Amino acid sequence: MNVTSHKEGPWLDDAAGRLIRPYTVSGGRTKPSTTLDLLSMVMATGSIPQAHMGPEHSLALGLCDGPTSVAEIAAHLRLPAVVTKVLLSDLVDCGALTARAPRFHANPTDRSLLEAVLDGLRQRL
Template identity: 40%
Template sequence: MASRDEVWFDDAAGPLVRPYALTRGRTRDNRYGLDLVTLVVSVRPEVHERIVEPEYADVLWVCEHPLSIAEVAAKIDLPLCVVKVMLADLIEVDYVIYRTGWQPVRNAPDMDTMQKVLDGIRKL
């Protein structure tokens, strides 16, 4: 039996709440196509931090200036998949805005143009 003086946890043990408890067990949230290089920035973190849970408020303050999702995860020391779910929740309520790192190809050259370029290269 443990004595009253025995300390069963310390600061080095880490947080007492498991990261997945923050997201209610959700590990994936792909509503917005978030990836490692998606840029996120919070909208008025000083207002919204009073409304959300403390961990979400930390995300809002870290995102005060545009950062990639990978940078956010590193700064708040949480797994990437947890941070993506948290950010998706914040995007849902318009506390965070985002921009994906890729843009779809709109005006790709047609096959005829590509063939002419290839023929020109071969002639060099």
């Protein structure tokens, strides 16, 4: 069994996949206390959480040096979006992150936005 380091992802095994269930990561919670959608942007405030947070919280916070979307953080953490939203809302609640809704919220099907997303995906693949 080859378990990856924390730098590569939270407790992953090459053959078995994730070793800790997402339910455990979020403490069984399925609803974030902060309203976030996949395109919400979060960013670290520089404040260190006073309460003890799990390793996934630390990993998520480390990904937020600049404005980063919830979807991107979920992908990096290899967690379902709902679990990522719970983790991020914990960090917002303790003041470690700020969150803002996407700017195009009035027209989420704007063609130029969709083309920009497609171009970004093509660059990553």
